[in-house]
Amino acid sequence: MEQTSRIRRILALIEGPQTLGRGPRFWSGFALVLLLACAYPAFADSYDVGNNVYFFNWLFMALGLSLIWGYGGALSFGQTAFFGIAAYCYGVLTINLGDAYGLTLFSLLAAVGCSALCAAVLGYFLFYGRINGVFLGIVSLSVTLVLERFMAQTAGPEWTIGSARLNGFNGMGNMPSLTIPWPGGPIVLYPDLPLYYVTLALLIAVYLGLRMLVNSRFGNVLVAIRENPLRAEMLGYDIRRYQLMAFVIGSALAGLSGVLYTSWGNYITPASMGMTAAALPIVWVAVGGRSDLTTTLVGALAVLIVFQLLTIHASQYALVVMGALLVITVLVAPRGIVMALVEATLRLSRRKEAR
Amino acid sequence: MVDSLNLVFSFLYQFGDAFAFLVLSACGLAVIFGMMGVINLAHGEFIMCGAYVSTRAAHAGLPMPLAVLAGAAAAGIAGMVVEWVVIRRLYERPLDTIVATWGISMIVTQGVLILLGPSMQGVGTPFGSFSVGGYSYSVYRIILMLSAVAVLAALWLMFTRTRFGLLSRATIQVPHVAEALGVNTNLVYSLTFGLGAALAGLAGGLYAPTMTLVPTMGASFMVEAFVTVVVGGADIFLGTAPAAVVLGVIKAALTSWKGQLAGQIGLLIAVIIVIRILPRGISGKILRERA
Numbered sequence: 250m251e252q253t254s255r256i257r258r259i260l261a262l263i264e265g266p267q268t269l270g271r272g273p274r275f276w277s278g279f280a281l282v283l284l285l286a287c288a289y290p291a292f293a294d295s296y297d298v299g300n301n302v303y304f305f306n307w308l309f310m311a312l313g314l315s316l317i318w319g320y321g322g323a324l325s326f327g328q329t330a331f332f333g334i335a336a337y338c339y340g341v342l343t344i345n346l347g348d349a350y351g352l353t354l355f356s357l358l359a360a361v362g363c364s365a366l367c368a369a370v371l372g373y374f375l376f377y378g379r380i381n382g383v384f385l386g387i388v389s390l391s392v393t394l395v396l397e398r399f400m401a402q403t404a405g406p407e408w409t410i411g412s413a414r415l416n417g418f419n420g421m422g423n424m425p426s427l428t429i430p431w432p433g434g435p436i437v438l439y440p441d442l443p444l445y446y447v448t449l450a451l452l453i454a455v456y457l458g459l460r461m462l463v464n465s466r467f468g469n470v471l472v473a474i475r476e477n478p479l480r481a482e483m484l485g486y487d488i489r490r491y492q493l494m495a496f497v498i499g500s501a502l503a504g505l506s507g508v509l510y511t512s513w514g515n516y517i518t519p520a521s522m523g524m525t526a527a528a529l530p531i532v533w534v535a536v537g538g539r540s541d542l543t544t545t546l547v548g549a550l551a552v553l554i555v556f557q558l559l560t561i562h563a564s565q566y567a568l569v570v571m572g573a574l575l576v577i578t579v580l581v582a583p584r585g586i587v588m589a590l591v592e593a594t595l596r597l598s599r600r601k602e603a604r
Numbered sequence: 605m606v607d608s609l610n611l612v613f614s615f616l617y618q619f620g621d622a623f624a625f626l627v628l629s630a631c632g633l634a635v636i637f638g639m640m641g642v643i644n645l646a647h648g649e650f651i652m653c654g655a656y657v658s659t660r661a662a663h664a665g666l667p668m669p670l671a672v673l674a675g676a677a678a679a680g681i682a683g684m685v686v687e688w689v690v691i692r693r694l695y696e697r698p699l700d701t702i703v704a705t706w707g708i709s710m711i712v713t714q715g716v717l718i719l720l721g722p723s724m725q726g727v728g729t730p731f732g733s734f735s736v737g738g739y740s741y742s743v744y745r746i747i748l749m750l751s752a753v754a755v756l757a758a759l760w761l762m763f764t765r766t767r768f769g770l771l772s773r774a775t776i777q778v779p780h781v782a783e784a785l786g787v788n789t790n791l792v793y794s795l796t797f798g799l800g801a802a803l804a805g806l807a808g809g810l811y812a813p814t815m816t817l818v819p820t821m822g823a824s825f826m827v828e829a830f831v832t833v834v835v836g837g838a839d840i841f842l843g844t845a846p847a848a849v850v851l852g853v854i855k856a857a858l859t860s861w862k863g864q865l866a867g868q869i870g871l872l873i874a875v876i877i878v879i880r881i882l883p884r885g886i887s888g889k890i891l892r893e894r895a
Contacts, residue, residue: 378880572710579704
C-alpha cells in the first residue's frame with residue numbers, strides 16, 4: 250500500500266509547474282505523436298528509417314542542454330566536449346573489447362559514465378568557484394576547442410589505445426555498433442528498424458524521466474536558482490550542488506548522444522567538437538524554447554530537419570541560416586520560437602473561453 | 605655562461621611572444637567585457653576582418669603600418685554596425701548577447717567562406733630575422749611585442765587622460781547616474797563596442813603576415829583571448845595585463861617544452877584552477893583588497 254502510493258506520487262510528477270502540457274488533451278496529443286512515430290517505419294523504406302535515427306541521436310544532448318541552460322540558467326557552451334569524450338570512449342572500448350557478451354552495452358555505460366565524471370570534475374571547479382555566468386560559457390567553450398585540437402593532432406601511430414588508433418583529424422572508424430545479446434542470436438543495432446525502436450524508446454524514457462526530475466523538489470530548486478540565485482541561497486539551498494548536479498546529468502545526456510551517434514555511424518571525428526559543432530546545440534535549444542523540455546524537443550527536431558534539408562539542397566548557406574535563426578530568435582522571441590507559438594495559442598484559446 | 609645567457613634570451617623571446625599574443629588577442633574582448641559585461645563571441649570574426657582588410661590593403665600597395673590601421677578601422681566600423689543593429693537591443697539581457705554574437709559569428713564565418721573562398725593569399729612575414737647564439741629570431745615578433753606594450757599604453761592614456769575615458773569610466777561605475785548627469789550612455793556603449801572590435805581588428809592585422817588567412821582563423825585566437833579575460837577579470841589594466849604576464853610564462857614554458865598544444869592545454873588547466881581560487885579574476889582580487 251505504502252509502496253504503491255509512493256510510486257503514484259513519483260508518477261504524478263510527470264505533470265507539474267515546471268513543464269508545459271498537462272491534462273488529457275496534451276497526453277492524447279502525446280500518444281498520437283508517439284503512435285505516428287511508431288507507425289512511421291511501416292510507411293517508409295527501412296534504409297530511410299535507419300538514416301533518420303540520426304535526428305533522434307542528437308535530441309538527448311538537446312534535452313540535457315535544456316536542463317542545464319533552460320532550467321538551471323547556467324550557460325554551458327561545452328556540451329559537445331562531453332559528446333566527444335563519450336564518443337571516443339565508446340570507440341576505444343568497443344574496438345578493444347569487441348561486441349560479444351553485451352560488452353557494447355557495458356561500453357555504452359562506461360562511456361557515458363566517463364563523460365559524467367569529466368563533467369563532475371570540470372563542474373566542481375566552475376560551480377564551486379562561483380564563477381560568473383558569462384565565464385562559465387567561455388570556459389566550457391574553451392575546453393571544447395582545446396579538446397578538438399588535441400584530438401586533431403593524434404594522427405601518429407603513437408596515439409594508440411590497445412588496438413584502437415585515434416587517427417587524428419580523419420577520425421576514428423570501424424567500431425562495432427551496439428549489440429544486444431539475445432537468446433536467439435545477438436541483435437546488432439545497425440541503422441535499421443530495431444535501432445529506430447530502441448532509440449525511440451530511450452528518447453521517450455529520457456523525456457519522461459526528465460519531466461519527473463524537473464517537477465520534483467530538485468527541479469523546483471533548480472528553477473528557483475535560475476530565477477534568483479541569491480534568494481535561493483538565503484532560503485538555505487546550496488546552489489553550487491544543485492547546479493553541479495544538473496550539469497553532470499545534462500553532460501551525461503550529451504555523452505549518451507555521443508555514444509549513439511558513434512554506434513549509428515561507426516565513425517567519430519574531432520570536428521564533432523569544434524566551434525561549429527558546439528554552436529549547433531545552442532541553436533536547437535534556443536530556437537525551440539530552452540526553458541521547457543517539450544518545446545526544446547520539438548524545436549530541436551524541427552531545426553535539425555531544416556538544417557539537414559538545407560545541407561542537402563544549399564549546403565554552404567545552411568550555417569548562415571542557422572546563425573541568422575539564432576540572432577532572430579534572441580531578438581524577436583528570446584524565450585524560443587516554439588515557446589512563443591505555444592504561448593500565443595494558449596492566449597488565443599483562453600480569450601475564446603473568456604468570451 | 606654564454607650558453608645560459610642564450611637560453612635566458614630564448615625564453616624571454618618566447619615569453620614576449622606569448623605575452624604579445626595574449627594581450628593583443630584579449631584586449632578587444634576585455635574592453636567590451638569590462639565596460640559592458642558582455643562577452644563578444646564574434647570577437648574572432650572581428651580579428652579575421654582586420655586580417656583580411658589589412659592584407660587586401662597591403663596587396664593594394666599600402667605600407668604595412670597603414671594597412672594594419674585600415675584593418676583595425678574596418679573592424680571598428682563593423683563593430684559599431686553590429687552594436688547598432690543587434691547589441692543595442694540586448695543591453696538588459698547580457699547573457700542573450702553572448703548567444704546573439706555567436707549567431708553573428710556563424711553568419712560571418714560562413715559568409716566569408718561563400719564570398720571570398722576558403723583561403724586568401726597572405727603577405728610574407730616582413731623584416732627577416734636576426735640571430736643570437738646560433739638561434740635565429742624573427743624581427744617581426746619583436747615588433748609584435750612592442751605593439752602589445754604600445755596598445756596597453758595607448759589604452760591607459762585613453763581611459764585616464766581623455767574625456768571619452770572619463771565618461772566611459774563613469775558609465776561603467778553607475779550607468780544610471782552617468783545618464784542622469786547628461787552622459788549619452790548609448791553613444792559610450794556604441795563607441796566602446798567599436799573600440800573593442802577595432803582592437804580585435806588590430807590584432808588581426810598585426811598577426812595576418814604570420815598566419816594562413818582562412819575564414820575560421822578567428823577561432824585560433826579564441827582560447828587565448830578567453831582564458832586571459834577569465835583570469836584577468838573585468839579591469840583591463842589590473843586584470844588583462846597581469847594575467848597575460850602570468851599566462852605568458854606558463855604558455856612559453858610549456859610551448860618550448862612540449863609544443864603549442866601543450867601550451868594551450870596548460871593555459872586551460874591554469875584557468876580552471878585559478879577560477880576556483882579567484883572567481884572574479886586578478887582584478888577582482890586586487891580591487892576587493894584595495895576597497
